[in-house]
Amino acid sequence: MNLCLRNPVTCADRSSSLFSALKTSNNKLGTSKFGFLKNPKKNHVVAVRSVSSTAVVEERTKRESGGGESKVYDAIVIGSGIGGLVAATQLAVKEAKVLVLEKYLIPGGSSGYYERDGYTFDVGSSVMFGFSDKGNLNLITQALKAVGREMEVIPDPTTVHFHLPSDLSVQVHREYDEFVNELISKFPHEKEGILGFYGVCWKIFNSLNSLELKSLEEPIYLFGQFFQKPLECLTLAYYLPQNAGDIARKYIKDPQLLSFIDAECFIVSTVNALQTPMINASMVLCDRHYGGINYPVGGVGGIAKSLADGLVDQGSEILYKANVKSIILDDGKAVGVRLADGREFFAKTIISNATRWDTFGKLLKGEKLPKEEENFQKVYVKAPSFLSIHMGVKAEVLPPDTDCHHFVLEDDWKNLEEPYGSIFLSIPTILDPYLAPDGRHILHIFTTSSIEDWEGLTPKEYEAKKEEVAAGIIQRLEKKLFPGLSSSITFKEVGTPRTHRRYLARDKGTYGPMPRGTPKGLLGMPFNTTAIDGLYCVGDSCFPGQGVIAVAFSGVMCAHRVAADIGLERKSKVLDAGLLGLLGWLRTLA
């Protein structure tokens, strides 16, 4: 991890020629202290290398497979989201031969990027947890390191700035003490409650951080961890079936403060605290202060590109424009995949980074839905998708000291979970001004929206509705945060749930699984194995759920389980049967 903040001298040396070229921006960090963090040159090198290696791999794969029929891989990964790429790279470094098949032109899925008119936009993800140089939970840093990559990052001093009803404004500062002191200053009567609730989060985070993270479905590892860290494992087992809202209520009474905890959870789970697993809440509420949120220079898309390049360096392959239409079964075992253009590829194991709904509903269409998947669909429904507005704006519309990430809920807490109720805003150019042309900023605005709202429209009606809904959201931000916003727009592109469905191949454009009712924490979340022999799932419809770091963990777990099953790691058939049976039974309790 190249965290320039820690080493200003070397960073300054490296990019001194660029220093003078720094753009005028509202960068709250200020050029004097942080200006030398920008290194667009380096970033360009990454992009060029990625494009060329992509083309080479595509060509080589075509040649070697002679149409795709002959070669048998250790694993085929369907999709190159961060979940799929982490599973693939982790297997590749264990010397497995992996083929990643991606429907789109570039890797990354929701963590990808796109370029327009001199702007580099993040498709979705922009708040990077697990991307520091500390501890055991920096899974994105570790995944990159495993394939010999590191990225230059820019520390974000404020994870998110909340603008909430009754003019409650809270900045989540990078320093934990600064954050809790600000919260206590708003709710002095709840000092003990605040310290109590966040204290439990730290207890859980520290337990997580003490473990070596691998597959919880692999008994030799799991029992080994229980043996080495019994207290920490018991702590995690205790909190596994619990939700953040219940724990918060043990410490906090003030309804407005409990609503704030709901908002804290909502931004990462799209549900309130009572429905958010305590382990997931603890992970994000602490990592932002422990390792801190760090933004990759050049944009989030660089993470997936670096992983894809690293995969190829390890002798594995990635093929773009490869739309998998079905998983081929032989005697009930997954043995290969068929693409939309008719090509077929075969492997010892198939890992699907498509959602479980897409995997079982589309790629295995016609097969009876296994009982385990029926149970999953009983406990979890598809979360709504997003309406997203990617904009370029004149830099002067942002007041000095504007933060990078904002969450806006204006008048009524009841609107928190309503479609279009709350607004997420990311301004990555606050941290990396080179993502936009001179004198411009990027605003990525998103709000929850369901596909049903966007169906049955003629193309003209669809375009008109996009304009109308986007204008309403922009006006709200204009009123709350940035006067003059509408008239400062220089570029605008609006995406709907239909866009997410089309480009990310996610059923209904869903953000991922959302509990149908009150879940038992993480107990009901399936891991990576499936009822189909040889078929594994990875990504946000697997334990522990949505989030780039969450899917990275899912990728690590998946690679470990697959490696054990294909003989690259130790395994015990007897213990496997016992643990997988036990986990299956535990899920039925959720």
Ligand SMILES: NC(=O)c1ccc[n+]([C@@H]2O[C@H](COP(=O)([O-])OP(=O)(O)OC[C@H]3O[C@@H](n4cnc5c(N)ncnc54)[C@H](O)[C@@H]3O)[C@@H](O)[C@H]2O)c1
């Ligand atoms: N931190 C943030 O700001 C933020 C914002 C948005 C999303 N995210 C996170 O990103 C995570 C998603 O990661 P993920 O790994 O689960 O998946 P993903 O949806 O990002 O990627 C899946 C990939 O699989 C490809 N794919 C799907 N079906 C295919 C098929 N049939 N053939 C070939 N390719 C196919 C898609 O094109 C896509 O590239 C979510 O959990 C979400 O939380 C984070």
Ligand SMILES: CC(C)=CCC/C(C)=C/C=C/C(C)=C/C=C/C(C)=C/C=C/C=C(C)/C=C/C=C(C)/C=C/C=C(\C)CCC=C(C)C
């Ligand atoms: C098995 C059994 C039964 C038992 C055992 C016990 C144990 C040992 C256990 C263990 C466990 C573990 C290890 C676990 C782990 C977990 C984890 C790692 C988790 C993680 C999680 C994470 C997450 C969830 C994350 C998320 C994030 C997100 C989603 C983000 C998002 C963001 C956004 C949307 C942005 C915002 C923006 C603005 C505001 C603008």
